Amino acid sequence: MKTKLQASRAARGWSQAQLMDALEDAAERLGIELPSRASLKTQVSMFENGRRDPGADYQALFCEVYQATRVELGFTLEIAPSQLDALPTLPSPRVPSPTASPEILGYLKSVFLQHAQAEPLVGPRFLVPAVQSQVPLIEELCKEASGPLRDDVVRVGARYSEFLGWLHQDTGDSQSAMLWTNRALDYAAELDDPVLSAYVYQRRSNIAAEAGQAGYAIGLANAALANARKLPNQVQAVALRARANSHALLGQADDCARALDEARAITDSGADDDGGLAGYCSVAYIDMEAANCSIQLHRPEAAVKTLEASLTQWPAEQQRDRGLCLARLATAYAQLEDVEGAYNAASQAVDIAQTTGSARILAELGRLQSHLTPWRKLVEIAELNRVLGSMKGS
Incomplete structure (x- = not known):
């Protein structure tokens, strides 16, 4: 056999x-x-x-x-014990364990919503401890919850775990990001929720792609799309975006374009109920991600046009994502040898990276530096490189 x-x-x-x-x-x-x-x-x-x-x-x-997942290849997903040991625990076993109730679940959902709303503004650094501090309560509720409330408790656990995965990803800690996102997938498996599972698979694909494992990322995106027709439009579209990004990293331009075209068509057909998972996915969002793919494929002209248009309409509450957009725009300008445009966009992105602590913005600015090498002796570029060097060392 x-x-x-x-x-x-x-x-x-x-x-x-x-x-x-x-x-x-x-x-x-x-x-x-x-x-x-x-x-x-x-x-x-x-x-x-x-x-x-x-x-x-x-x-x-x-x-x-x-281009497959570990499960598909027969490997066992391993979790680092040292990371699990570092998770906070309840202060004393003598404190009675809480019992799941609509009131406690309402509290956890309310806190989650507040953190999610704050995250684009303040970035991940200050939110990771706050969000993770709720995990022991959720775990205690999971131990005892049964009946109709159990699914609600498990679903809350899935949302917190996925969110923690995202926060760690934005700090640049891919290992912790995948650890928490894997835990969200465990919760989704208990719920037997194909929509939540698909969404978490595409999140894992995003983490793998940003860590440079594009082939693995395609496998995870394909897992998310295994039952694509049964998925809400926005969840299907973000999974297609993940597939497109992986193809772009591998230089597969035609496959990337097909995935993006399909994502646009699905998104343009309208939103449906996805449980609040991918409400951010719009045609404009797909276009933004397409611009990033264009940069990966060294086709900066299309990227500049899209990114410049997006910045004129950027919501004030999406500060972190605006910084990432500016960093990508700077890279596109540099690919076009527009040094002044690259410097101006990068300077704004640096300010946002310093405010939010987003490692994803800093990584994009690191990619920019290689494109600016021919102009490294210019005073402005030398100063930009100095600032970025100090940020990476902090």
């Missing part, structure tokens, strides 16, 4: 040598060091025959080359 790794290679018609070529290419992209070709061949044979389990690096490489 074939292992899942053997079946994946057979499905692509690859020889073992072709697989090793793909693994070496992926290792270079992900910064993973591989052994000699002969040793790699031995390792691959042992993994495929089930005689040895791949470690974390090899799991990441197989997910990348096969």
Whole structure:
């Protein structure tokens, strides 16, 4: 009986040598060091025959080359015990455990809404401790909840976990982001909620893509879209956006364009009830993400047009996302060799990055720096590089 790794290679018609070529290419992209070709061949044979389990690096490489999830390849998702040990606990076992009630659930939902509204303005740094402090209460409620209230408790747990995943992603901590998002998927599995599961899968795809694992990200986006026709329009559209972004990272322009066109068409057909998961998804949002894909594909002209238009209508409460838009616009200007435009947009993005502590803005500005290398001796660019260097070191 074939292992899942053997079946994946057979499905692509690859020889073992072709697989090793793909693994070496992926290792270079992900910064993973591989052994000699002969040793790699031995390792691959042992993994495929089930005689040895791949470690974390090899799991990441197989997910990348096969564009699949760990579950699809037969791997076990591992959670770092040290991270779980660091979670806050209730202060004393002598305190009676709370009992789920409509009042407690109302409190948790209200707090969640306030944090979600504050997040675009203040960024993740101050919200992570506040949001995570609610987790012990939710876990205690989950221990005892039964009957009609249990689903409500579990759903609240899913929303808090997914939100924590997003906050950690915006701080640049991909490992913690995936840990919390995986926990949200566990809650969604208990609820047997395909819509929530699909939304969480596309969130995992976003995290993987930003961590540079584009092949793995496509696999996760495909998992989100496994039952696409049963999904609300906006959830389906954000999953297609995740797929498009992964294709762009891999330089697959035609596949990227198809996914974006489908996402626009679905979004344009109108919103439906998605439980409040993807209310932010609009045609304008898809266009913004398309602009980012254009930058990834080195097609800056279209990106500049879209980003400039968006900034004239940007909501004041979406300050963090405005900073990301400005950073992307700066990169697009730099690709067009418009140094003045790049500097002006980057300077505004720096201010927002410093205010919100968004690592995603800083990462985009880091991408910009490589495009500005030919002009690094200009006074303005040298000062910009100095400021960015100090931010990365803080």
